[in-house]
Amino acid sequence: MLQSRVKNVRIPTKPYYTQVYQEIWVGRRLKGFIVYKIRSADKKKQSKALNASSPAPAHGDHEPALRGWKNGLAGLIGNVRHRVDL
């Protein structure tokens, strides 16, 4: 399946990616730069707010942003480990 996909899709679209879309790659780099700037500004704002609200940081209580998928994954792995121990 992979070979047929390479033969039917990747090889015919190679000139697009190398020649036609060169300017779009430039635009993509611009978009990546804008995303990087926004994310770094957001992180700076969060760390400033964290430093302002808790001047003496407690141990293990660092990242309020460690939520979402990382926490979910950690929870899943933690559950597996407990089951293995028992």
Place this chain on the structure above:
Amino acid sequence: MNENLFASFITPTVMGLPIVILIIMFPSMLFPAPFRLINNRLISLQYWLIRLTSKQMMTIHNHKGQTWSLMLMSLIMFIGTTNLLGLLPHSFTPTTQLSMNLGMAIPLWAGTVVTGFRNKTKASLAHFLPQGTPTPLIPMLVIIETISLFIQPVALAVRLTANITAGHLLMHLIGGATLALMSINTPTALITFIVLILLTILEFAVAMIQAYVFTLLVSLYLHDNT
């Protein structure tokens, strides 16, 4: 009620893992690739539709502009399908997120601008000053044209986001109002239900029109620059 109103715009997660990428990749599964000389009806219908759209959209371009046909046709099919799938109940529409629409608009617009500067530098720069401008107005008009150039990707993205988000919110509100009115005043609930049906028809049209407008505008920017 307030919490429920915006619940459909939260990026979906399953057990803490985001599945947005799967949702974005899903519409491509609905378009089978032609694999025979004479295909089945679905693929023939899809082929006819893409031919109609590409002929209508790409005939104004020269040879350089027509190399973007694949990109523009993929764009209109993706946005159209994503918007239409978002009209199903309890589904998540990626095009309601400004981040995604900016992620589509900025590279495409920048691509057209860089194409123009690279291939036809003088003609691209000449777009900053419309023909027949009186001499005292030239500095101000150049500034205005520069601002309007940089607003183009933001306008593209915000137009799509606002249209789709507003439509979904309105449907949610009017559906909630219909439900609330059913026990209070049934004839009014019936009228509200008819409004909801008309709005749904409008949303179907808006979903396809917005995809067309997005692609057409990118195509126009390309035409200016090739």
